[in-house]
Amino acid sequence: MPLKAIAFDAYGTLFDVYSVSSLVEDLFPGKGPQLATIWRDKQIEYTRLRTLCDKYADFWQVTGDALDYACAALGLELTPGSRDRLMGQYAELSAFPENAEQLLRLKNAGITLSILSNGTPWMLDQAIKASGLEGYFEHVLSVDAVKRFKTAPEAYQMGPDALGCDAKEILFVSSNCWDICGATWFGYRTIWLNRYGLPLDRLGVNPHRIGSSLQDVADFALEPNT
């Protein structure tokens, strides 16, 4: 079945969530990587707990809650000013350096590009603008419309609904292995962008391909047999 479209995860996949680390390090010397890691882990944990319990709060709220937790866990005092700076930085994460060139290759080949993210519409809009990725994506889909975070099926269903094709005609791209497992279970064709050289999660499901950058994604999508 030919590939009709690509759906990209945003956070960690297109935008570097750890690009906040240097500001964190400025504000809390010696704590940058550790705080950034707890912040990210808690953010993801809260999306899952809220979805499991049907207690949705949007990704901006969850991101702030996770930051508050991370600072408390490390015994760091988060002043309102520092909180605003960190959240402001989160709204304008860096894109990975190869993105624009590879997205252009895909777009020029006539493939419909989209984003399917836990982020709010506002956050996604800001991040796209701040990272210079405007104009590449025909659809920017936020789970805020269904009030359930990935990996809930209702979130993944937004892709086929918006793109007007079957999940198996869509290549789903994420650097988050859990997201790839969820998307594969749902029925997407999948490529795991293993940016950090991690082992595959042991969930009894495998992505269709594994790569390490958006160039691998573009190479795979543009292969004659894909």
Add this chain to the structure above:
Amino acid sequence: MPLKAIAFDAYGTLFDVYSVSSLVEDLFPGKGPQLATIWRDKQIEYTRLRTLCDKYADFWQVTGDALDYACAALGLELTPGSRDRLMGQYAELSAFPENAEQLLRLKNAGITLSILSNGTPWMLDQAIKASGLEGYFEHVLSVDAVKRFKTAPEAYQMGPDALGCDAKEILFVSSNCWDICGATWFGYRTIWLNRYGLPLDRLGVNPHRIGSSLQDVADFALEPNT
């Protein structure tokens, strides 16, 4: 409304999941605490992902999968013999030292005691026997009956169903803050056993009480106004 029963979480609450650390340290010197932490974190992560995606596998399977991942993440070779020893240890975790005395206080006061756990019936049976806690619990409830892990409402619903009373007449006890948040959202009266001095999770929900050992639980349950 008077308290009619208590539902205890098992792993981390009655049984010390980190009691595997010394065997881990014997098998992988210098890696004990780190491996035990990744093992536990992945185990919990996999329960959530499988529940969100309706891909249930039981807690024994998930525990083994998480161990495999943790070893891979640390670049450690897990031989079949070491795997069997670690899983065997997991089946016979230590109880926390104060448990028996405090459970006896509660039982003698006529309060119905139960367990509501992600573990399989077999795992719970083994852990209760190995830690000398036989005879205290009238109900040992495993989410295996509903094929959804906590914090899914279907899992928490097992308590009221088995105990024949309303969730708010049951005191739910867990050392896992996420479990306490889920149980409070569900409608239980809750006490968070904060065994490790962690900050409260930022989920917009608070336990009714916070303690640090089963003695605090018994004290609270036996207060005249509880």
